[in-house]
Amino acid sequence: MEKINIDKIVLDAPIFDSGAFGLTDQQTDLTMLARQLGQTRFAERAHDYDGAASFPVENFNDLKESGLLGVCVPKELGGIGADYKTYMLVGAEVGRYCGATALTWNMHVCSTLWTGQVVDSLDLTAEQRANHERRRAIHYSRIVDDGAIYSQPGSEPNASATGTVMFSTKAKKVDGGWRINGHKIFASLAGNANYYGVLCCEDKENARLRDTMYVAIPAAGDGVSVKGNWDTVGMRGTDSRDLFFEDVFISADEQLMPRGVYQQAGLRWPHMFMVLTATYVGIAQAAFDFTVAYLRGETPGMRPVKRRMFPTKQIAVAEMRFKLEQTKSLWFQAISEAGLDPTKDQRLRAYAAQYTVMENANELCRQAIRVCGGQSILKSFPLERLYRDSRCGALMLPWTAELCLDRAGRESLYNPGETDS
Numbered sequence: 230m231e232k233i234n235i236d237k238i239v240l241d242a243p244i245f246d247s248g249a250f251g252l253t254d255q256q257t258d259l260t261m262l263a264r265q266l267g268q269t270r271f272a273e274r275a276h277d278y279d280g281a282a283s284f285p286v287e288n289f290n291d292l293k294e295s296g297l298l299g300v301c302v303p304k305e306l307g308g309i310g311a312d313y314k315t316y317m318l319v320g321a322e323v324g325r326y327c328g329a330t331a332l333t334w335n336m337h338v339c340s341t342l343w344t345g346q347v348v349d350s351l352d353l354t355a356e357q358r359a360n361h362e363r364r365r366a367i368h369y370s371r372i373v374d375d376g377a378i379y380s381q382p383g384s385e386p387n388a389s390a391t392g393t394v395m396f397s398t399k400a401k402k403v404d405g406g407w408r409i410n411g412h413k414i415f416a417s418l419a420g421n422a423n424y425y426g427v428l429c430c431e432d433k434e435n436a437r438l439r440d441t442m443y444v445a446i447p448a449a450g451d452g453v454s455v456k457g458n459w460d461t462v463g464m465r466g467t468d469s470r471d472l473f474f475e476d477v478f479i480s481a482d483e484q485l486m487p488r489g490v491y492q493q494a495g496l497r498w499p500h501m502f503m504v505l506t507a508t509y510v511g512i513a514q515a516a517f518d519f520t521v522a523y524l525r526g527e528t529p530g531m532r533p534v535k536r537r538m539f540p541t542k543q544i545a546v547a548e549m550r551f552k553l554e555q556t557k558s559l560w561f562q563a564i565s566e567a568g569l570d571p572t573k574d575q576r577l578r579a580y581a582a583q584y585t586v587m588e589n590a591n592e593l594c595r596q597a598i599r600v601c602g603g604q605s606i607l608k609s610f611p612l613e614r615l616y617r618d619s620r621c622g623a624l625m626l627p628w629t630a631e632l633c634l635d636r637a638g639r640e641s642l643y644n645p646g647e648t649d650s
């Protein structure tokens with residue numbers, strides 16, 4: 230990668246100041262790297278990828294060359310060895326400059342985070358652990374040695390992505406591996422990933438939720454196809470077209486988690502579903518930063534007209550700042566608590582953080598447009614894209630805004646197993 234000359238740029242202030250938030254050296258360095266890439270490369274490309282609804286290929290080349298494809302791959306297996314919290318902080322910095330890049334990179338990183346830090350903390354038999362170690366080394370080597378990109382298609386045209394219904398994509402045990410059949414919708418990176426990290430259900434009698442499987446399907450495999458188009462209001466660069474699997478054979482080593490372990494992960498490590506929020510924390514920060522620069526008359530590409538002297542604008546900016554601070558503080562606390570078997574309060578705080586980030590990111594963008602005014606929604610500025618991208622966050626399963634409310638209300642009022650009869 231051509232070296233970024235940081236002497237020539239004034240780097241944006243970090244979303245989370247290292248000293249104030251007690252970031253580690255690794256967190257400080259990686260968030261700075263993300264800001265450098267975002268500010269000098271991703272930001273200027275975001276408009277074109279959004280317009281064309283095309284996958285941000287150049288940004289992924291930069292992520293690869295900077296080592297960030299392996300951000301959560303353990304150091305001993307060639308990666309950077311970042312943990313959940315570190316990844317989340319870095320993801321927010323990427324999301325600030327290109328939401329679609331951050332969201333798709335998130336799908337890729339999950340294939341290493343979930344198979345890494347999350348599985349490391351779960352209960353596995355010695356045989357499962359040994360097989361998992363051997364298999365994930367294969368997947369991680371593809372990423373760090375060959376630059377392979379993984380995606381994470383879970384959603385189907387049914388309620389399975391909510392985590393309450395079995396996936397209708399099926400994996401049938403056959404000699405040497407599995408045969409996969411099914412259909413995924415909203416499959417970000419469709420046609421762009423090298424491997425699809427698919428959630429599916431074991432095809433056997435009396436299959437239950439615990440028979441959920443997480444497997445890697447080579448994009449070039451026989452029977453894999455991408456269909457339809459992706460032309461949406463926001464997150465257009467995610468290229469989330471439909472994926473079809475027809476009698477696709479995969480070897481046993483394509484299992485990303487041992488049989489039965491995905492359900493344990495979801496129940497005992499709930500913060501694994503909060504990963505999407507990183508992108509939207511970045512978008513919320515970007516909307517605020519844009520507003521301040523705009524009202525100060527410092528927006529690149531605009532005449533330097535100041536609008537900051539109007540009391541109505543000052544009050545609106547104060548409200549935005551408070552909303553941003555509330556969002557960031559709650560989110561920082563929640564990502565700091567992520568881990569195995571969180572307490573009830575910690576789990577409910579994770580729902581609250583997810584809900585707050587997704588709703589407030591969109592609300593901050595709405596406020597930004599209102600306070601900046603008409604010229605701010607020109608396509609030559611990033612704000613209208615931030616507004617459209619931010620609308621998508623609350624829709625994303627399994628923790629949509631509605632489902633967070635649903636769970637937080639019920640779990641606040643009922644203890645496990647309690648009924649009213």
Ligand SMILES: Cc1cc2nc3c(=O)[nH]c(=O)nc-3n(C[C@H](O)[C@H](O)[C@H](O)COP(=O)(O)OP(=O)(O)OC[C@H]3O[C@@H](n4cnc5c(N)ncnc54)[C@H](O)[C@@H]3O)c2cc1C
Pocket residue numbers: 336381382383384385386387388390391414415416417418463464467469621623624625626627629630631632635
């Ligand atoms: C930009 C973008 C990228 C995406 N990328 C991916 C990806 O890479 N991989 C992936 O797996 N998915 C991805 N998704 C899909 C996403 O997570 C959802 O699966 C998708 O938005 C579901 O749409 P739907 O209308 O079919 O949802 P539905 O299941 O029909 O839900 C619609 C709404 O009903 C509500 N609802 C659903 N079930 C319940 C319930 N039991 N109780 C109360 N309310 C409920 C939810 O709040 C939801 O918002 C992506 C989505 C977007 C917007």
